[in-house]
């Protein structure tokens with residue numbers, strides 16, 4: 001049997017560097033046609049226009065291969081879901097071992113795997129966060145965080161941020177910072193409001209004794225990789241304490257090393273009352289999320305042990321996989337590695353920004369959570385297209401199309417950072433040369449970023 005050449009032994013590797021399947025453009029086309037017919041035709045159109053009509057076949061570390069045989073450096077990573085790399089060999093082995101003896105488990109019973117993972121999370125999460133409720137996805141984790149905040153405080157107001165993103169489930173959707181996601185489903189949960197992110201005065205103005213919780217991403221992800229001013233979170237923490245409101249950090253995208261710290265809150269030295277994690281916790285293999293909170297808040301659950309249940313949340317299989325994800329992060333020094341690779345990427349991108357001022361307005365982020373803001377919205381989809389032509393899968397932010405997210409697997413090495421930087425230059429050169437997909441097909445509106453931000 002053909003054995004792929006392995007590279008990258010140093011961090012979590014080895015990764016396959018060569019294709020180990022037979023490319024099948026016909027099967028690819030069939031998948032796209034069936035997807036359009038039975039799932040979502042508009043998604044197929046939009047992805048095609050952005051050069052991202054990719055049908056994933058082989059996945060390995062920071063790389064993914066399309067069914068037609070093209071290789072891409074995955075800089076989207078399902079919005080930060082593949083921190084330890086795709087199909088990390090250690091995590092795959094742990095999943096195989098778990099499959100040999102476990103299944104989901106009985107959600108009503110106490111479970112060894114749940115207990116072990118919860119104990120581990122208690123050790124590695126900030127401050128006095130020590131109790132866990134498991135779920136299957138990020139939205140579910142946020143839903144429980146808000147239920148806990150309301151239940152424990154017996155207050156109703158939830159404050160989140162404009163352009164914030166917390167998922168599409170009930171409470172999480174009510175907290176969404178983009179009206180277009182909320183409006184078709186209104187009336188949603190009452191007593192939710194959104195204030196501008198990073199602006200302490202506006203959050204302070206709405207906090208009062210009826211506020212149950214403030215819900216914040218430590219770095220806004222879908223909002224366009226927005227980093228708050230350094231004292232923002234400590235000010236919010238103090239204001240929450242003043243009115244007795246809880247502080248919830250959504251670390252679903254920022255956590256598990258993404259920003260160069262295990263949790264992004266560590267950059268600010270602020271401990272929340274409730275924290276959510278998901279995505280990369282499942283090691284790209286299983287769905288799992290966790291809402292972690294203080295013992296004090298657990299008091300609410302003592303008389304109500306069955307008030308929040310999830311059949312598959314924190315299944316025995318998923319917990320076994322997640323434990324190995326945490327082992328990998330710890331054993332390989334992945335967090336420090338992400339910080340070092342982030343520094344390299346930032347240095348290169350700042351040089352590129354200087355060379356292409358007609359396209360790039362800003363480069364920002366923390367660690368390997370990087371945003372490149374273009375001077376206008378249409379450049380987001382156009383750059384996705386050009387980057388795809390140079391072997392990079394990257395997509396603009398959901399709530400801010402002018403901002404390209406670069407969030408590769410944390411296991412990338414220097415040559416892969418160079419590959420990404422080269423692809424950026426090549427894609428920008430394509431823009432300069434006026435090459436590219438038909439503008440109309442991108443359906444992007446050409447309007448200046450500053451105006452877009454006001455709308």
Ligand SMILES: Cc1ncc(COP(=O)(O)O)c(C=O)c1O
Nearest residue numbers: 079137138139165166167252253
């Ligand atoms: C910050 C944040 N919170 C919550 C979610 C929702 O997670 P899920 O899609 O697993 O429900 C996401 C997903 O992108 C996210 O980025």
